[in-house]
Structure formats: C-alpha cells, structure tokens
Amino acid sequence: MDNLRKSDEWLDRGGPDNNVVMSSRARYARNLPRIPFPMRARHEELKEVLDRVQRAIRNNPRFASPLSFSLTEIKSVERNYLKENHLISTEMEKGGENRMIILTDDIKLAVMINEEDHLRLFALDTGFQLCEVFNQAAALESELGRELGFAFSPKYGYLTACPTNTGTGLRASVMLHLPGLSYIKQISEIVKSMPQLGLTVRGFHGENSENQGDFFQISNEVTLGKSEEQIIDLLSRVIEQILDKEKQARRMLFEKNRAFIEDELWRAYGLLAHARLMTSHEALQLLSKLRLGIDRGYFGSFSHSDLNKLIIEVQPGHLQYSGGGTAKAEARDRLRADVLRKRLEIDVSRN
Amino acid sequence: MDNLRKSDEWLDRGGPDNNVVMSSRARYARNLPRIPFPMRARHEELKEVLDRVQRAIRNNPRFASPLSFSLTEIKSVERNYLKENHLISTEMEKGGENRMIILTDDIKLAVMINEEDHLRLFALDTGFQLCEVFNQAAALESELGRELGFAFSPKYGYLTACPTNTGTGLRASVMLHLPGLSYIKQISEIVKSMPQLGLTVRGFHGENSENQGDFFQISNEVTLGKSEEQIIDLLSRVIEQILDKEKQARRMLFEKNRAFIEDELWRAYGLLAHARLMTSHEALQLLSKLRLGIDRGYFGSFSHSDLNKLIIEVQPGHLQYSGGGTAKAEARDRLRADVLRKRLEIDVSRN
Numbered sequence: 001m002d003n004l005r006k007s008d009e010w011l012d013r014g015g016p017d018n019n020v021v022m023s024s025r026a027r028y029a030r031n032l033p034r035i036p037f038p039m040r041a042r043h044e045e046l047k048e049v050l051d052r053v054q055r056a057i058r059n060n061p062r063f064a065s066p067l068s069f070s071l072t073e074i075k076s077v078e079r080n081y082l083k084e085n086h087l088i089s090t091e092m093e094k095g096g097e098n099r100m101i102i103l104t105d106d107i108k109l110a111v112m113i114n115e116e117d118h119l120r121l122f123a124l125d126t127g128f129q130l131c132e133v134f135n136q137a138a139a140l141e142s143e144l145g146r147e148l149g150f151a152f153s154p155k156y157g158y159l160t161a162c163p164t165n166t167g168t169g170l171r172a173s174v175m176l177h178l179p180g181l182s183y184i185k186q187i188s189e190i191v192k193s194m195p196q197l198g199l200t201v202r203g204f205h206g207e208n209s210e211n212q213g214d215f216f217q218i219s220n221e222v223t224l225g226k227s228e229e230q231i232i233d234l235l236s237r238v239i240e241q242i243l244d245k246e247k248q249a250r251r252m253l254f255e256k257n258r259a260f261i262e263d264e265l266w267r268a269y270g271l272l273a274h275a276r277l278m279t280s281h282e283a284l285q286l287l288s289k290l291r292l293g294i295d296r297g298y299f300g301s302f303s304h305s306d307l308n309k310l311i312i313e314v315q316p317g318h319l320q321y322s323g324g325g326t327a328k329a330e331a332r333d334r335l336r337a338d339v340l341r342k343r344l345e346i347d348v349s350r351n
Numbered sequence: 352m353d354n355l356r357k358s359d360e361w362l363d364r365g366g367p368d369n370n371v372v373m374s375s376r377a378r379y380a381r382n383l384p385r386i387p388f389p390m391r392a393r394h395e396e397l398k399e400v401l402d403r404v405q406r407a408i409r410n411n412p413r414f415a416s417p418l419s420f421s422l423t424e425i426k427s428v429e430r431n432y433l434k435e436n437h438l439i440s441t442e443m444e445k446g447g448e449n450r451m452i453i454l455t456d457d458i459k460l461a462v463m464i465n466e467e468d469h470l471r472l473f474a475l476d477t478g479f480q481l482c483e484v485f486n487q488a489a490a491l492e493s494e495l496g497r498e499l500g501f502a503f504s505p506k507y508g509y510l511t512a513c514p515t516n517t518g519t520g521l522r523a524s525v526m527l528h529l530p531g532l533s534y535i536k537q538i539s540e541i542v543k544s545m546p547q548l549g550l551t552v553r554g555f556h557g558e559n560s561e562n563q564g565d566f567f568q569i570s571n572e573v574t575l576g577k578s579e580e581q582i583i584d585l586l587s588r589v590i591e592q593i594l595d596k597e598k599q600a601r602r603m604l605f606e607k608n609r610a611f612i613e614d615e616l617w618r619a620y621g622l623l624a625h626a627r628l629m630t631s632h633e634a635l636q637l638l639s640k641l642r643l644g645i646d647r648g649y650f651g652s653f654s655h656s657d658l659n660k661l662i663i664e665v666q667p668g669h670l671q672y673s674g675g676g677t678a679k680a681e682a683r684d685r686l687r688a689d690v691l692r693k694r695l696e697i698d699v700s701r702n
Contacts, residue, residue: 259627259628259681259685260628262627263626263627263628263688266625266626266627267621267622267625267626269621269625270618270620270621270622270623270624270625270626271618271621271622272621273621273625274617274618274620274621274624275614275617275618275621276610276613276614276617277610277611277614330610334610337614
C-alpha cells in the first residue's frame, strides 16, 4: 500500500458514539519567535521553519515511523486526496513552498508546517473522543514547545497569523452526523443556537462548505479569553446534548414513522447499489441515509467505519487517484457509481 | 385458480412488436331492435336483453367453455380487478342491473351486456395484431348478428346509444409503450397530430386517464362515414409509423446516450427492488423504464409479458383482491412494494 492510501486508515477506527459522532479533533496554532508568519516570510525563513520543526519532530518518540508528505512535491490530485481525508486544510491543498504534513504511524497526531501559521499540530480520532484528542494534542504541544519555544505574549497568549486564533490557539471540533434531527426538522434551530455559545457550524468539507448529507462540523469560534479546559468542557457539554437529541430523534423516527423511514433507507440503498452515474453530492446524501440505517441494524454486516471510509472513497480526489487521474466529471460519476455498486454487494436481501 | 385470476391470462401472451405495442383490440357497439338503450330501459327490458344475448352466446361454438361475470353479483373489488385487466369499462365497473361480461376460454373474445349499448363485443390480444383482432371481432359480430338481428338504419348504419359510435360501431385501439419518443421529447408532437387524423389518444387507464409511464392508447374517433376496413387500415398505418419512430428513438438513445439511459434504467430497478412503500403512479413510471430495458436485454430473463402482468398485478384492485381486501392507501403502497420486491428477485447482478 502506498503512503497516501495508508493515510485513509484513521477513518475506519470505531470509537464511542460513532453512530452520531464521526470524528473528534483538537489542533493548536503555533509559531516560532522572531520569524514572520508564513504569508510574510521569505523563502529562507520558511526553509528554516521547516528544518527546525522537522528536527523537533524527529526527536519526538511519538513520531517513530512518521508518514510525511511534502506539499511542494506531491501532485495536485494527491493534495486533494489528503484534504478529503481531513488531514490537510484548504490552504495547504494549494501546495506552495516548504510546506509539509507529518503524521504519526497510527495517524492520530499530525503537524502541518508552514500553513497559515508555522505549525498547526493536531490530534484526531473517530467517535466522540474530544478529551482524548485534546490530551494528545496538548501533550505534543508541550513537548514541541519545550524544544522550539513558541512565540508567546503575556498579554495575548500564543501569537498567531490570524487574530481569531490568538490566545490558546486551540480549536477543537467534532464532525456530527445528524439525520434524525434533520428529518424531524430541528436541525436549523440547533445550528442557529451555536454562535451565541461561541461555537461555529460548518459542513462536511469544513470552512465554506454547505451542509451535505446531514453532516455538521461544530467547533469553538474564539480561543482568546478562555482556558483550554473551558473550551473543551463547553464543546463537550454541547455535543453531549446534541447527541442525546439526535438519539431521541432517531428513536422517535423508527417508532412513529417506521414505514416511511424504512422506505427512505431502502430507496437510498437501491439507488447506491444500482445507479450507473452518481455525483459526489448525491452520493453523500444517500450514504448519509445508509449510515442512519446501519445504526438500526439494517444493511447486514456493514459498519459505521465501513461507511466512513466509503464516503471518503467516492470523493473526487480519491476517485481520480484510483482511476488513473481522469478529471472529467462524467467519467468520475461513472467510476463513483461503479465503486459504490462493488462495495454494496453485501448480503442485505433478507432484511 | 379462481375465474378472476384466470382473466389475467390474456396479459402474458407474446405477439408481434410487443416491445412497443402492449395490446390490440377491436370492439363493436350493437343493440337489439325495438328495445330502449340500457340507460332508458326498464328492468324487464334489460333482463330480456341479457337473456337473449346469453342464449345467442351459448349457441356460439367460440364460447364452448365461457368465463362469465355478472356485474350485478360480484363485489366492487372484483369489478375493479376486471377493469384493471382492461376487460370491462368504467361504465360496467359501476355494477348495476342485468349486466354481464362473457369471455371465451382463451380470453380473446368477449361480450359486455347492457353497458352503454346492449352489446359491446370485442376481440383483444397482446402485441400488434390489429387485423387479427378485427377479423375475430367481425366474425363474432356477424355470427351474433345473424342470431339477434342488430338495430340498423340504412341512413345511419348501426344504431348506438352515443352518436359517436353510430355507423360501423367499430372502435379499434392499440396500447403503445413509447418511452423512447418520450425521452427525446417527440411525444407531444405525435399526440397533437392524432386528432387531425381522426384518432384519439388516451392514457393507460383509458378514457380520462392521464399519461402515466409513457403508455398511450390510440383509437379511431369517428365510426360514421368510413368503412370498417378504412378504419383499421388508417390506424394500422399510423401505428406502424409510430412504431418505427419509437424504435429509432430507442436506438438513438442507447447509441448516443448510453450512460444516461443505463443509469435511468438501473435507478428504476433499484427503487422497484428495494422500496418499502410505492404508489401506483410511481410503480407505473418505474416499470415503464424496466420495460424499455427489457427490450435491450437488461434485467436477465424478465420478459415483456412478465412485465405486462406485473404492471396489472400492482394496480390497486389487484392488490386489494390479493391482500384480503384492505382499502387503506398506505397498506396498499406497502403491499405493492412487497409484491414488486418479490417479483424482481431476478438475476440481474451481472448486467
């Protein structure tokens, strides 16, 4: 298996409440002192950042067998692939000089170098594991901080390229799958209530992406004026509440509207398992319904993890990478339908 | 098998061009002299008509082992069943006094008694067999005419309750399946051109039914002032032209838009084979696509005849009759989906 495909591996781990929480992550924005932020840094300065951070990571035992990608060297389709795996940001996907992402062998910890900040270090895992990923990221941050001495102001906290990250520089987020709340039309109310709690809602593909397939990413908006523990604590409590509401909505749906919802699930399955052309948008919407069904024991032995992987596998970059690089939309829609049909050859006929 | 189910049998015969022409029929409207038309006839007069026509039929060797239904005696769901089999008219479905339909054992010839006219005798068969059904109906008409002496005026021809039937009293019709012309958007042009040829277009369920699933019934409008041969000849020529156009449209569709049309066919299959609730309207639309696919060798060993039968089998009356008489729409939609799933367990996976 090539390194790029290895980077898929984090997607199919289980994790608590993974019927609703796809994944949890915590990241820190950090910078080296006395070197301009990447956007304003000269070639040699970016090179120096890259060298110093790489050295610090080499010395860190967590990165014993690291997986690393130089965004400068890999192709556009490969950058897109990493973006779809939620491992690099839209900013890093552009490529550019002296940019790199380094991941631990188990793909639970990662450092992006020379993104908007010199370092974006993060921990990620599947399911509802906000405290765990926070602890992991915090431990790595303190280890790398001892070695690199991050830029810090007693007044503002950690200095960052964008003021919204200044302070703790911590952003924690979870990707939620909320088809139940969506079906009972409570989703927009929840989305609307997030800003007043200092939280932000985004779509499946992160910043500026629309809400496709009932996937919602929720993260803290502000990092200044709050302790790291406060941030994690608030987000955890909010997610727990949404989790309860979603579970209740699903119960209600299957109790009171069983015929309707079963029909919805099986229609989604029927289209996924038989269509010959499918857009990325439609696939995500239908797979979202399948994911809801899996939670209730439909669709045989297919698991949430299988589905998480399948959702990523049919993204344009993944198809383009597997299919030998064709970039034409119709060819991709056909390839996507082929992949879906093959993966859905599961024994479901007796449900 | 009960007699009602036996009346399905005519639907699964083959016949020329049955990929486009579902069925052909020819019927005569006839009345006995000196007895008012059924709408104005008294009880005893209707009874007399029934007795005399029954006697004439008993003496006719074509009706050696007849299948007969007294519309007065059978239940509403059974009348609906016969209507869905295209064996009785909407008028006869109402029930009423001294009304009967008598069919030959092979369900190729039938006489409705005390419909709008005293007799509506008709021949029917699957595929494009307009001349054959005309010859059959004409032979029966002349045999029964010798025995009963139909009401006739030298000036107007055969007298009928509705002036549109006066003259020959002959109406010939074919049920066409035109998904190709529908896909390439030529259907409305063809429909519009029919009246100027003296032809009428109706939907799947005959008079006043909308065009569902690309099924169109075409028949002659006027029966006065034209010979029977002229009527059959004109209709045959028009149907032949439409047949050619439809075949050409299908070829074009599969040559130039293969990916699109295959996707359409398989999506229809996916929904039919997996949905848990389905309305009659949607079923007809999806089965129409399956029928197009069968013509091109998709969907395994499933035949046009199988599909003709399935289309009828999922009509409300048929479901109600099979399912023990439930009349609730949701229960019927569920039963319909169950029947479809069961019937579509065909080996299609390797197409």
